[in-house]
Amino acid sequence: MNYDLSVNRHRYQVDAPASYSLLDVLREVLALVGTKYNCEQGECGACTVLLNGRAVNSCLVLAATAVGKEITTIEGAAESPFGPELMEAFTDRDAAQCGYCTPGMVMSGLSLLRDNPTPSRDEIRRAIGGNYCRCTGYFSIITAFEQASVKGGLK
Amino acid sequence: MTMLGTGTARSGGGPQTARVRGRQLFADDLEEPAGTLHGALVRIDRPHTRLRGIDTSAALRLAGVERVITAADFGPDGPPRFGAVVRDQPVLADEVTRYPGEPVALVLADTRRHAIAAARLVEVAAEDLPACYDAQSALSADPIHAGVPAYPFPGSDPGRSNVLGEWRFDWGDVEDAASAASLILRNRYTVPLAHHFAIETYCTIAEPMGPGVRITDTVQHPFVEQRVVAEVLGVPLSQVHIRALGLGGSFGGKGYPKLAPLAALVCRLIARPVKIALTGEESFHTGQREGCEVDIETGFTTDGTILFQRIDASFLVGAYADVSSRVVAKSGLHACGPYRTPAAQITSRAVLTTTPPTTAFRGFGATHLAFAVEGQMDEAAHALGISPVALRLKNIKTAGEQTALGDTPVDGDWPEVLRRTDSKLGAAAPLPDGHGRGVAMGMKSCAPATTSLANVKLNHDGSVSAAVGTTEMGQGAVITFGSLVSGLLAVPVENVDVTMSDTVATPFDAITASSRSLVHMGNALMQACESVRQQLQELAAELTGIAADRLRVQDGHVIDLDGGSLSYADLLARTFGPGQGQLVGHGRFTSPMDDQHPLGGPAPFYEAVGTGVELSVDSETGQITLHRVVHVTDAGKVLNLPRATGLDDGGVVMALGLATSEQLVYGRNGLRNGSTLDYRIPSAADIPEDLTDIFLENEDGPGPFGSKGLGEGGILAIAPAISEAVFQCTGVRIRDLPITAEAVWMGLHKQIRDVNAS
DSSP: OEEEEEETTEEEEEEOOTTOBHHHIIIIISOOTTSOOSSSSSSSOTTEEEETTEEEEGGGSBGGGGTTSEEEOGGGGGGSTTHHHHHHHHHHTTOOSSOSSHHHHHHHHHHHHHHOSSOOHHHHHHHTTTSOOSSSTTHHHHHHHHHHSTTOOOO | OOSSOTTTTTTOSHHHHHHHTTOOOOGGGSOOOTTOEEEEEEEEOSSSEEEEEEEOHHHHTSTTEEEEEEGGGGOTTOSOEEOSSSOOEESSOBSEEOSTTEEEEEEEESSHHHHHHHHTTOEEEEEEOOOOOSHHHHHHSOOTTTTSOOOSSTTOOTTTOSEEEEEEEEESOHHHHHHHOSEEEEEEEEEOOEEOOOSSOOEEEEEEETTEEEEEEOOSOHHHHHHHHHHHHTOOGGGEEEEOOOOSOOTTTTSSOSSHHHHHHHHHHHTSOEEEEOOHHHHHTTOEEOEEEEEEEEEEOTTOOEEEEEEEEEEEEESSOTTHHHHHHHHHHTTTTTBOOSEEEEEEEEEEOSSOOOOOOTTTTHHHHHHHHHHHHHHHHHHHTOOHHHHHHHHBOOTTOOOGGGOSOOOSOHHHHHHHHHHHHTTTSOOOTTEEEEEEEEEEEOOOSOEEEEEEEEETTSOEEEEEOOOOSSSOHHHHHHHHHHHHHTOOGGGEEEEESBTTTSOOBOOSOTTOHHHHHHHHHHHHHHHHHHHHHHHHHHHHOOOGGGEEEETTEEEETTSOEEEHHHHHHHHHOTTOOEEEEEEEEEOOOOTTSTTSSOOSOEEEEEEEEEEEEOTTTOOEEEEEEEEEEEOSOOSOHHHHHHHHHHHHHHHHHHHHTOOOOEETTEESOOSTTTSOOOOGGGSOSEEEEEEEOOSOSSSGGGOOOOSSGGGTSHHHHHHHHHHHHHSOOOOBSOOOHHHHHHHHHHHHHHHHHO
16 A cells, blocks of 8 residues: 655655554654554553654554654654653653663653643653553653653752 | 763763664664564464474465474474573474473564464464473473483472472571470462563574574673574584674563574574564563462561571472573572571472473562561561561671571671661651551572673773673663763763673673672773773873873873873874774673582672552552652662662562562463553552662672662562551451452451451
């Protein structure tokens, strides 16, 4: 199947089987390997990307249904609202240990902060409730989100 | 001399920037070598079978499928066997399968999707043999390794029993002690099989290279894998190149070889690169933690002093040895934990079961035994009317005291760890209604008799390239080692590059495990940097005529006490000519070996921790809410505080999952809950309301600046602390992990039924 996808404000021409998920297309067809995978069934959040600014599990999105929508991946996070702040906060707060869940976490963060620039700790926990991390115990990630939010700041 | 280079506190630059931008490459992100075939394993989901036939015809008809490798492809001797400790595991099952998920064939296709789809079409005919999932059934069942040569472990007799090995550690006179005891508690504690659940799955890429192979793998120990693959191929080590990129988590699950031996053999067989990338579900069959059934008998005096321990621990290790023999033997030696134990009889037994081979897992068996020992302490405290903390303080060893069978004496202030945990938990403050508190200790020894080598190169522009065999898996080795070199050689941290985990590019490192790297590789790096520094000083002395002992390094310069200075770049230019040369330093650290010692050498150090919890229980649902957790680590010296805190945060939360929700459930049809939905690891919704990590820094460790290793401690003590706190809230004592809401509820309702019946 042939179609165009807009990823990180760039137009890509895709030729892929109709059954390919957005995750499949990103990694295998477009070689955008920043988006990760584990469960491939919408549980772990490693594959989180933004579809029209909202976080989705790309493993559950049929790629062809993303035509006409704006897809944002970790490769485009630096150009997204709150992107630079969140990435800097992750570095400041040591919120990436092995780094594997980090792309998904950052994307969930961008989705949250876009809708809610001053989230409470509970709102942050809910927003990343679908992003598994096995390394950090989530504390440093939550603190990084707080720093990146409008009321945040290096404490 | 500054201890560390600038940048640690901010952990910024370099690898961290790459991580947050998604630019860090993991094994499955790499572009495949030209001609790569993707492999997908065909697995049997029944526990124990005799294979009758494999029909690959439907799979071979699928588009893109090249070939299906089975046992028949390995000639009359069948699939070779591999293993880091003993070579008992076949690369593919041949005749008999011994665990649900054991690979019986490898489908090779042009894409991963095609390979996985084709693997589902391979038909395997097999007849069921008896399964065994627990110690009782395994010990009474027919051996699953009938006819195999004996394992080289005490107590092993694979032709006759499913005991992989049985290790005894005895001292003192337990009979005598038992007759003197006022209180003897006899209990059984159980800990289930568990899954590491690193978010990155397993991925192995093997390319034929001369008579050998070049492999990129998600592996913690590239040098162990080099040896194992060389053995399987029958080639010298020099013909096996193994490298690991940074791992997306491991926790022991990716330590010892899993897919590499098969991938190595197959890529040579077909003369093309092979890539095998597992799904999340397949990872459940590939990395598991031992379960354990502990029968423990502890004797106390009336004032709570421990007189003896009788510990019989059956570890359920799965169908092949992997490194579980080591887990069982090593943890058995220190089964009594951090407490004075005048007499002990310890049997630590590895029992083969028809489940996947278990391997190393953060804590290396100490967690299982701590759950039992700490539970005994809590129950004794209640029976004797002493507080659980006071009882522990009465028995806990102090620095310099002897440990089990003359292993390294206590190397830290363990009573202070306990006191600090208790006081930070706020033991002095009144307990809110409906809350319970628990405090427990954990202790494990670092693996003995291992070697780390390090190379450091000072480039002619003054930048530094270091090479260490340690594998980065989130523990912060890259950052911490970079910082260490930066400080020692007085070079900005941005100008230090650290190459890691590559048998070609980095010198030998035994393993990245056991919390050993900061001590072993850190010391090797210090020695390598010292060598470079000496060379700098000597060259400067030659050039200037100033005595070397009047020179030192500072800010990328060699300076003398009168204020003269020469930059490294100038120094090298004058020594080697402009734009040329390099100073190379080498370091080595080997912890002592002793073949009279039951583990091959004394413990280089101990990791000792205390964990305290305050929680409440919803009596309608049994659900636990953790209000506060305190975790104290005897660290010696912390070189990277944000990361050390992060490691303890993560270890505690992982342990929380293991204590309250994680267990692998096996039944007649194999693994019942091998998926992300059904095997419940903690999410951000499950973490305690408050977690405080504290580090004791008495500079009493053998590593750089008095450091010890850390990173495993978080896993050791929260389960018994939770068990005690639940007891305080509810009167229900739970000795089987996980302490699920269901288990608490059942306990509460059993109480109600018992009360009603009486």
